[in-house]
Amino acid sequence: MSAAASSTAAAPAYDEAWFATRAQAGVQRLRAYDPGHDLVALRRRFGAEQLVELGSNENPYGPSPRAKEAVLAQLDQLHRYPDPLGADLKRALAAKHGVTTAQILLGNGSHELLMQLAQVYAGPGDEVVFSRYGFAVFALATQAAGASMRIVEALPRDAAMPAGHDLDAIAAAVGPATRLVYVANPNNPTGTWFGRDALRAFLAKLPAETIVVLDEAYAEMADAPDFGSAVELLATHPNLAVTRTFSKAYGLAGLRVGYLLAAPGLVAVMERLRESFNVNGPALAACEAALADEAHLASACARNAEQRAALSAALGERGLRVFPSQTNFVLVEFGADTARIEAELIARGVVLRPMGGYGLGDCLRITVGDADENRRLLAALDAVRA
Structure with a gap:
């Protein structure tokens, strides 16, 4: 075997595992931050106007x-x-x-x-x-x-x-x-x-x-x-x-x-x-x-509080456990059907945030949308739980 062939055969595989061994100890133990679903791909699939994005805790009313x-x-x-x-x-x-x-x-x-x-x-x-x-x-x-x-x-x-x-x-x-x-x-x-x-x-x-x-x-x-x-x-x-x-x-x-x-x-x-x-x-x-623009901030927060209460009540009426919240999202317990429900909602263009990475695999985090987004969420949820 030639020297060149021997060198090629001995070359390491420069994959993620190889580079990880050369990272500092703290980084070796890390997993990358999980942003949830590939929203860009989902927007292309459903269209930005049709997709109901309720997984990232964004403000549906936009900036000032x-x-x-x-x-x-x-x-x-x-x-x-x-x-x-x-x-x-x-x-x-x-x-x-x-x-x-x-x-x-x-x-x-x-x-x-x-x-x-x-x-x-x-x-x-x-x-x-x-x-x-x-x-x-x-x-x-x-x-x-x-x-x-x-x-x-x-x-x-x-x-x-x-x-x-x-x-x-x-x-x-x-x-x-x-x-x-x-x-x-x-x-x-x-x-x-x-x-x-x-x-x-x-x-x-x-x-x-x-x-x-x-x-x-x-x-x-x-x-x-x-x-x-x-x-x-x-x-x-x-x-x-x-x-x-x-x-x-x-x-x-x-x-x-x-x-x-x-x-x-x-x-x-x-x-x-x-x-x-x-x-x-x-x-x-x-x-x-x-x-x-304090007026815009106050308006957005007031509308969020109104929709948070309405969404929490609607989910509770459906027999779901809703955790108390002071944010623009609610954590909801779906039990053993959580993964199926989340997957079927995605198939209908409704994006929620799975919580398995937090150790809350029987829950989904739902961003509080505007009135129309919340209505579309509830309709899709009723369909997949029927």
Whole structure:
């Protein structure tokens, strides 16, 4: 056998498994984030107007007209880099939340910020604590940083807040190796929440040296009398970080902008890792304009609350268990028929979010659509359950 043939025969297979062995330990254990169904392919199959997309927690009412106008005004500046500091948007956010611009970090969605928090503040030998059924990115961020996950059991399904966070158990799980605690309020994918008094009591139990991350992606939609944002507690809890997004209530999911509010020192350290120009120019302008249109935000949230109540009631009338929610989605228990129902709904052009990846395989997460989308969902559901 020639030297060339011998070399060819000995060459490794450059497949995913081969490259995985060369990745850092944390990445080797990861599975890629699952976005759900291939929506682009489904839109081509059914047509964008016929497909009922209720799997991604998007706002069916869209963004403020001012945000659209701001994007159009930026189109002649596409050859220019955006403001690397996002200064105008930060000033608008500072005014809205009563913080300084030094307390704000912008991200390409809150997903990026949640990942960066673990990259900066956790690593091998450290622990990160979060609840079962918490946002999937908590686990991804922890594993990518090489830290250990400490997953706390959620409240049982027969509890007053089924599958919600057990805050006492989360606090008890924090130990000397804990560097981060992730909590979502309201929570994705369950829709559950806890009140301001519970939040204050929870924070009081945690060591001051442990960074506590409150993911509030759905906070604008929460209208429960007892709900209170952690933003109110930033001044008294320097170890607290709050993440928000423009993707949900503001209807700007396609532009991917999130932000973090925290102590200036925490933000300054995270700035060392932030990718340059991580928020594009049209997105910066659109988000600033959206913040100024409080009437549009209030209208979208009010319509969401109305449709959430109507959809929950309609599903309950059909004998389905609907988990309590303060978001723009509801988690619904379908039991042993869940996979079949979900597949048959897809065949009819109705997209929901399967929950097997969260350990909730007998449930589907349903985005609260507008009145027409919800009507079409219910009609399709009745057909597949007949």
